[in-house]
Amino acid sequence: MEDLKQKLKQQEKLASLGLLSAGIAHEIQNPLNFVINFSKMSSKLLGDLTDIVEDNEDKMSDDDREEIDDIVADLKENMAKIVEHGERAISIIQGILLISRGKENEFLPTDVCRLVKEYVWLSYHAMRANNKSFNIAIHENYQEGVPQIMVIPQDLSRAVLNLMNNACYAVWKKSQIAPAGYQPEVSVSVAVINNPQPPTPNTQPPTPNPQLVITLSDNGVGMTDEVKQRLFENFFTTKPVGQGTGLGMSITRDIVENKHGGTLAFESTEGEGATFTITIPVKK
Ligand SMILES: Nc1ncnc2c1ncn2[C@@H]1O[C@H](COP(=O)(O)OP(=O)(O)OP(=O)(O)O)[C@@H](O)[C@H]1O
Ligand SMILES: [Mg+2]
Numbered sequence: 001m002e003d004l005k006q007k008l009k010q011q012e013k014l015a016s017l018g019l020l021s022a023g024i025a026h027e028i029q030n031p032l033n034f035v036i037n038f039s040k041m042s043s044k045l046l047g048d049l050t051d052i053v054e055d056n057e058d059k060m061s062d063d064d065r066e067e068i069d070d071i072v073a074d075l076k077e078n079m080a081k082i083v084e085h086g087e088r089a090i091s092i093i094q095g096i097l098l099i100s101r102g103k104e105n106e107f108l109p110t111d112v113c114r115l116v117k118e119y120v121w122l123s124y125h126a127m128r129a130n131n132k133s134f135n136i137a138i139h140e141n142y143q144e145g146v147p148q149i150m151v152i153p154q155d156l157s158r159a160v161l162n163l164m165n166n167a168c169y170a171v172w173k174k175s176q177i178a179p180a181g182y183q184p185e186v187s188v189s190v191a192v193i194n195n196p197q198p199p200t201p202n203t204q205p206p207t208p209n210p211q212l213v214i215t216l217s218d219n220g221v222g223m224t225d226e227v228k229q230r231l232f233e234n235f236f237t238t239k240p241v242g243q244g245t246g247l248g249m250s251i252t253r254d255i256v257e258n259k260h261g262g263t264l265a266f267e268s269t270e271g272e273g274a275t276f277t278i279t280i281p282v283k284k
Pocket of ligand 1: 162166167170218220221222223227231236237238239243244245246247248249250273274
């Protein structure tokens, strides 16, 4: 009972996460700008300091002079790194803002390739932040000329994030047990395929029926029959306590099937990997 309460609490937290993320992204942008601007200003001040030192060269020993030059060079390098990484963080945040601008449940014309790319890499960077030594190869295949598609960007991005987090976890887990030489890989693709509805006596000729297809494929641990059967169950997880709530897949299926009228399919071979396919009818 206590356990269930705990889990429900977590579910509420998850639900508000989507809304929060836009707000948080926005709030973080301000202090980040301060960090970047003060670093740039400090670099300039270091330039001024160097000028003063040069003017007073005759008053100090060669050793002191050399030491000051070394310190100033190090400081400048550090400032440049702060600016570089700060700007990278800003670009990630802008990606989140762009995508989560929509209100909850709001269908918006969306660049789905961009959305998928953004969240795939967000998940990757989050994983790397926890585990610097771990790396995976990400293969991306975005069909050219995919038009803007009506989806709920806030929800679709959460679905992609869930699938990518699972894929990252699966390849990480396999890397712990696989023989040396194992290369963790995740493949992502986005395409619109035309899947004409078969002609019926009433609809001649066949009507075009474009479908958005997003696939995420990993060569991780794969799933046993039990996991396959229970995959979409609320709170079903094989992750250690504190690492998984077991809600990711049920939320993802709800987003794809109930909110977008699509389908979420998967196939997996135990020990070899898993592939998830989101198919969503393209609305006019
Ligand atoms: N790509 C995958 N490869 C192997 N197993 C997977 C994969 N995706 C999901 N699973 C299995 O399905 C279970 C349920 O996944 P789900 O995303 O619902 O929950 P979770 O990842 O455990 O927790 P969270 O709520 O944090 O997402 C996982 O614990 C894992 O055992
Ligand atoms: Mg998950």
